[in-house]
Amino acid sequence: MEQGKQTMEIAYRRLEELLSAKGDRLVALGLADAEDVAALLPHLGTMEEAREGTSFADALPGGFAQLAPLLQSRMAEQGLLYSQAQLRDFLALLRTRDLVVLAGDSGSGKTSLVRAAAKAIGGACTIIPVKPNWTGPEDLLGYFNPIQRSYQATPFLLALQAAGRNPLVPHFICLDEMNLARVEHYFADFLSLLENRSIAPQIPLYTADEERHVVVEQGIFLEVEAEARRRSGLGDSATLEEVLRDDRANAELHRLGGFADNESVLLHHGRLRRSLAAQMRMPTSITLPENVWIFGAVNMDDTTHQLSAKVLDRVQVVRFRNPMLADWDAIEAEVQGAHQSLPSDLAELRMTPEDFGVRSDYPAFDRHDASVAFLSHLSREYLDPLGVEFGLRAIRQSQGYMIAAEAAGIDTDEALDNVVKHKILPKIAFDTARPAGNGRLRRELIDELRTELTQRFEGTSLDLEASCVGDLGRMIRLTDGNNGIVNYWLR
Numbered sequence: 001m002e003q004g005k006q007t008m009e010i011a012y013r014r015l016e017e018l019l020s021a022k023g024d025r026l027v028a029l030g031l032a033d034a035e036d037v038a039a040l041l042p043h044l045g046t047m048e049e050a051r052e053g054t055s056f057a058d059a060l061p062g063g064f065a066q067l068a069p070l071l072q073s074r075m076a077e078q079g080l081l082y083s084q085a086q087l088r089d090f091l092a093l094l095r096t097r098d099l100v101v102l103a104g105d106s107g108s109g110k111t112s113l114v115r116a117a118a119k120a121i122g123g124a125c126t127i128i129p130v131k132p133n134w135t136g137p138e139d140l141l142g143y144f145n146p147i148q149r150s151y152q153a154t155p156f157l158l159a160l161q162a163a164g165r166n167p168l169v170p171h172f173i174c175l176d177e178m179n180l181a182r183v184e185h186y187f188a189d190f191l192s193l194l195e196n197r198s199i200a201p202q203i204p205l206y207t208a209d210e211e212r213h214v215v216v217e218q219g220i221f222l223e224v225e226a227e228a229r230r231r232s233g234l235g236d237s238a239t240l241e242e243v244l245r246d247d248r249a250n251a252e253l254h255r256l257g258g259f260a261d262n263e264s265v266l267l268h269h270g271r272l273r274r275s276l277a278a279q280m281r282m283p284t285s286i287t288l289p290e291n292v293w294i295f296g297a298v299n300m301d302d303t304t305h306q307l308s309a310k311v312l313d314r315v316q317v318v319r320f321r322n323p324m325l326a327d328w329d330a331i332e333a334e335v336q337g338a339h340q341s342l343p344s345d346l347a348e349l350r351m352t353p354e355d356f357g358v359r360s361d362y363p364a365f366d367r368h369d370a371s372v373a374f375l376s377h378l379s380r381e382y383l384d385p386l387g388v389e390f391g392l393r394a395i396r397q398s399q400g401y402m403i404a405a406e407a408a409g410i411d412t413d414e415a416l417d418n419v420v421k422h423k424i425l426p427k428i429a430f431d432t433a434r435p436a437g438n439g440r441l442r443r444e445l446i447d448e449l450r451t452e453l454t455q456r457f458e459g460t461s462l463d464l465e466a467s468c469v470g471d472l473g474r475m476i477r478l479t480d481g482n483n484g485i486v487n488y489w490l491r
Helices: 002-012 015-028 034-040 064-077 084-096 110-120 137-141 155-165 188-194 209-232 240-245 247-257 262-281 309-314 328-341 370-386 392-407 412-427 442-457 468-482
Strands: 099-103 124-129 143-145 150-152 171-176 202-204 285-287 292-298 315-319 429-431 485-487
Touching: 015 034, 015 209, 034 262, 064 084, 064 110, 064 328, 084 110, 084 315, 084 392, 084 412, 099 110, 110 124, 110 171, 110 292, 124 155, 137 155, 137 188, 150 262, 155 171, 155 285, 188 202, 188 309, 209 240, 209 247, 209 262, 240 247, 247 262, 309 315, 309 412, 315 412, 370 392, 370 412, 370 442, 392 412, 412 442, 412 468, 442 468, 468 485
Parallel strands: 099 292, 099 315, 124 171, 171 292
Antiparallel strands: 143 150, 202 285, 429 485
């Protein structure tokens, strides 16, 4: 009921009174389609389309931690091989409700993961190709055309609306080649909206003035038409054609409305219909639906733009390795184990957004937590002198990820390693020959940072070469061949 109420409030705003009182008459006059009115005034219980499949609780009574093997098995059936570690990380990120940037070469499986995961959980997926000429928020969300008196929607906005019409279906939206244009130019406003996690972000599209004009115009025409029918004796169900064919009603409509001939009535009717349809289908603002997850797929090369500090501070970055470097034998063994552990008669999975938890504020800063204390130590001793931003918000965001990781079956060491790879390493890009903020050489500090990470993860179950320690070591090795500049994205 609450989902339905929110959808209605978002959809029609000032049109509520007009549609509630005059909806039938608008349809009879051909000013609105019955389908559009029904969409804005849904009956209780008709919001959700019928979905086939097994619910999350029935399929996996053991909880969220069992989901990775199931996804791996279902994706393998589609010819896609991902390790369970990758899928656990992906599922933990879904629980955080953060914007996730998937980085890697073309063909490394970024968009395939998003599309296949949506299919495996019974959700929907929309891939939005980003164009190099995107320069502002209107390229992402559209704009109001004052000449046509309608809002020019974009595929991204239409995807948000489609998700809002089915609030129980998870909807993944992926901005493909996200950094072909400068992300901070076209996505900055949206990034700012996503910072508010206590309530669903409200996305303004255009001012409400045009909506008021449309409501007033429709109201005046309905009053004039009703008076013409009253004087001619026609009933409330009379259509516009019947009004125009009735000589007295036609004459009264022309006289009261100031129309000169039949053509002017039809032209006015067409203009009213177009303006009303535009307002009914595109409200002045929408609320980001709770069932939407947004991803960005990026490829770092000479044809793309670097991600700015503002973007990196607000997103979770997952880097995909070259698939040819994967341990296929180990992954296939995992797939076989997943097949054997799952019921053979398990139907398609049907998950709801609530199965992934709800969007909420990041946890309060807990300096007594061991992982938080370690991240704070890295920030104070290494990252801040190196000029790498890693402040309170980043640490709280990392806390949120580690809580989600636990639910996804990731242990503390692996979760902390993922935090370093998601939130710290992508921000490292500087000249190691320059002195650090504390006067020491940056090369010395980054070497000590690697030593600190090695000591933290040595003796754990992690493969150090595949962990953040190995990634940072690779970055340091490439520095000498790059004029002393260390860069996470360098290959």
